[in-house]
Amino acid sequence: MGKNDNDKLCIMIIPRTAKVRRLTIPTWLPKAIVIAIASIILIVALIINSIYSSYAELREMYTAKTTEIDELKKENEDKNTQINELKAQTDKLYEKSVEIDNKLAEIDKLQRQLEKMAGIQNSSRSEGIVKSLKLQPVNSLDGLQVLMDTLDYKEKELQNFIAEMEERLEYLETVPDLWPTTGRLTSKFGTRQDPFTRGTSYHEGIDIANSVGTNIVAAAKGKVTFAGYKSGYGRTIIINHGNGYTTLYGHLSKLLVSAGDRVEKGQVIGKMGSTGRSTGPHLHFEVHKDGKLLNPLNILK
Numbered sequence: 001m002g003k004n005d006n007d008k009l010c011i012m013i014i015p016r017t018a019k020v021r022r023l024t025i026p027t028w029l030p031k032a033i034v035i036a037i038a039s040i041i042l043i044v045a046l047i048i049n050s051i052y053s054s055y056a057e058l059r060e061m062y063t064a065k066t067t068e069i070d071e072l073k074k075e076n077e078d079k080n081t082q083i084n085e086l087k088a089q090t091d092k093l094y095e096k097s098v099e100i101d102n103k104l105a106e107i108d109k110l111q112r113q114l115e116k117m118a119g120i121q122n123s124s125r126s127e128g129i130v131k132s133l134k135l136q137p138v139n140s141l142d143g144l145q146v147l148m149d150t151l152d153y154k155e156k157e158l159q160n161f162i163a164e165m166e167e168r169l170e171y172l173e174t175v176p177d178l179w180p181t182t183g184r185l186t187s188k189f190g191t192r193q194d195p196f197t198r199g200t201s202y203h204e205g206i207d208i209a210n211s212v213g214t215n216i217v218a219a220a221k222g223k224v225t226f227a228g229y230k231s232g233y234g235r236t237i238i239i240n241h242g243n244g245y246t247t248l249y250g251h252l253s254k255l256l257v258s259a260g261d262r263v264e265k266g267q268v269i270g271k272m273g274s275t276g277r278s279t280g281p282h283l284h285f286e287v288h289k290d291g292k293l294l295n296p297l298n299i300l301k
């Protein structure tokens with residue numbers, strides 16, 4: 001080899017059939033090729049590494065997002081469950097409000113009937129305060145507030161009503177409207193022909209005739225103010241009922257109470273007789289109100 005050939009490499013290619021070929025390359029080429037391949041491998045390795053780390057990061061992010069989405073889904077489900085529960089509660093509340101509303105209407109009706117029966121006219125309650133809630137479904141807090149207010153109002157109203165009823169019943173107990181005995185009405189109240197003088201006279205009560213010993217009862221509750229003999233009336237009982245009412249029971253055969261006794265409405269106080277200025281067994285019954293005579297037939301029920 002010559003000096004010029006020192007930095008050259010000679011490759012002989014010897015095929016089996018054709019003639020031998022000679023290829024001449026510089027000596028640094030294989031080194032350069034090796035370096036180049038090594039560099040490429042390094043670069044590729046770096047790229048792969050970078051891709052892999054990016055992928056790992058991405059994967060982590062994906063996992064995190066998936067977890068987050070799952071949590072959100074679960075939260076959403078919980079919310080839906082809560083909403084459904086709330087809706088069920090609201091429906092129930094509405095049903096209850098309709099029920100309460102119906103009950104209020106029933107109470108109102110009953111109250112009016114009782115007031116009518118007891119003769120209460122100037123009731124303390126205002127008409128039409130209890131409004132129907134039927135057209136106003138209680139599915140909001142406002143609706144619920146209206147219902148609560150109505151119930152509060154109704155409660156107060158019913159308390160007033162009960163107090164008024166008690167007062168009224170107390171009063172009715174003092175009104176002498178119970179027939180004091182049984183029998184035949186033989187003489188009415190007012191001007192009549194006197195059975196003794198045959199002239200006209202004023203009959204201050206009514207006469208009820210029956211057999212001697214028939215029960216005489218108090219026409220209302222009260223306090224006996226007189227139980228004894230009274231000229232003309234014979235054995236007589238007078239009861240003060242309060243509220244200005246007094247009653248008188250005359251011609252009795254027997255007195256079963258004494259002055260000062262408290263009697264209940266319907267309590268037996270004596271027996272029918274014919275004592276005093278009387279033509280036969282009967283009860284002479286008088287009703288006084290504030291010192292004035294009343295026609296008993298206008299009061300007795």
Ligand SMILES: [Zn+2]
Pocket residue numbers: 187203205206207283284285
């Ligand atoms: Zn009489």
